[in-house]
Amino acid sequence: MSNDTTDDTFDIPLVDARSVSVRFESQLILHEIDLRIPRGQTLAIIGESGCGKTVLMKTLVGLIRPHSGQVLFDGRDLVTMSPVELTRTRKRFGFVFQNAALFDSMSVFDNVAFPIRQHELADEDEIEARVMKNLAEVGLPAEVAKKRPAELSGGMRKRVGLARALILEPELVVYDEPTTGLDPIMSDVINELILATRRRYPVTSVVVTHDMRTARKVSNRVIMLYPRRRLEAGQSQVLFDGSPSGLDNADDRRVRQFVRGEAGERLSEMTRQKNTLTLSSATAIGCDHG
């Protein structure tokens, strides 16, 4: 897979996935994916539901262990790392979950402070200053700090999740569907926050999304994954790898369909399935009567 769409300065990849395959029981989700993410790049992974984009993202940060292949982070293989090394390396990751994944039993303040406390990196005064600063940076008032996650709206929860992911100023921030379930205005707020983070310090980001507006706005590289079950033998799961501006004129029809939000052959598939079902029901009834 090429990475020629990025600046020349991004020579050494921060993340380098080599021939990564992931299998859940007998189901092969990802097959021999190669992906190099240079430092400072914002990569959007797009694709329809069930294509394996979240699995790929979790594999890149060591949450899912691939059944074959290597995932190098800054040159070190996450797959063969000892648990202690992996824990130390994870200080360099920030993860924004689809539904924020805030700890229900803690206040917003304690949620955001969790990574610093976990790694015992500061005293309580400094923790307070950093938490309040991060909450302000994602546009949340100080009163929110005392609330429980259950008392917040979806957009606020996402912003708290972002504040928590950024508290240790990680080198790699991973966003899982950051705008899913949000109204258009709040989606744009989240997009702007992703851009603001990139402006503030040289972070590398991976954004998993099927919101084309987010992909175009925040990323400087897009890859599109396709579900394996829909591929012919020998075809790559990565249908597109390039700049966001190249999406509309992509050579592959499936990429253009996805970008434009067209059902395409899925409609004929549905009609075919419906006809098959009707035919088998009629045959069954015929047999009963015969």
Add this chain to the structure above:
Amino acid sequence: MAGTTFRDDIDLDAPKPARLKNWISDWGGIVVDGVSTVGDITLFAHRMFVWMFTRLPQRGTMMINFYQVGVLSLPVVALTGTFIGMVLAVQSHHQFHLIGLESRLGVVINTSLVRELGPVLAATMLAGRVGSAMAAVLGTMRVTEQIDALTTMGADPIHYLVVPRFMACIFLIPALTIMADFMGIVGGYFYCVIILGIDHAAYLQNSSDYVSGYDLFTGIFKSIFFGGIIAIVSCYRGFNCEPGAEGVGNAATAAFVMSFVLILSIDLVLNIILDAVYYSIWPSQPSFL
């Protein structure tokens, strides 16, 4: 086999050798699943013990779990203990009355309580109250990706979530068992002496003569194992919860059922061992009859 019973896969129209093959393959699947679950739980427990002896969780995390397991369970365990004592008195009184040995009722009630019924019923009650809650909380955390969030922030979920719960259970379930025993003794005394009018002094004298320190030790010793079983099984079920509300419900139910069966099994094994130890130290003992 998840989601189906082994019978669902059997094609009844298939020729006999094929049906036999299906049966063997399905039973084989059940055995493999069972062995795999035992292996998983063993590895889970091993990781928990490694963390427990390497680095203890922060004090705040421990205290919350101690409070939830110990303090919040106290009323229900005390109530259960009281009723066990009183029910034992009701059940035994008629038989003992027929042979004129009502004054020996305290021996039966208190021995049964401290050796067997106090620990087992307190553990059963706690498997329902504490174990199911643990499985449901951890299952919800799994489903809502909170466990993944812990991992991404460099916190080991077993160290952060399981070790405090395990320690709370092994320290506080024996303490709660002592409370259940005490309240059972009070309940039994109340029913026998106050309601049935059995002589107070004879009741207490017989109890103290025949209920030994070893009986009390047996009950408390077993409850440490019961606490460990409840914590490990419930946390394991929560960690391996299937997605959705049904998944969380199933995890809570499975945690209780599995804990209950294991409590009774371990109880049998420990009773055999502890009895063997007892009779090797004190070979002959007088009967209370």
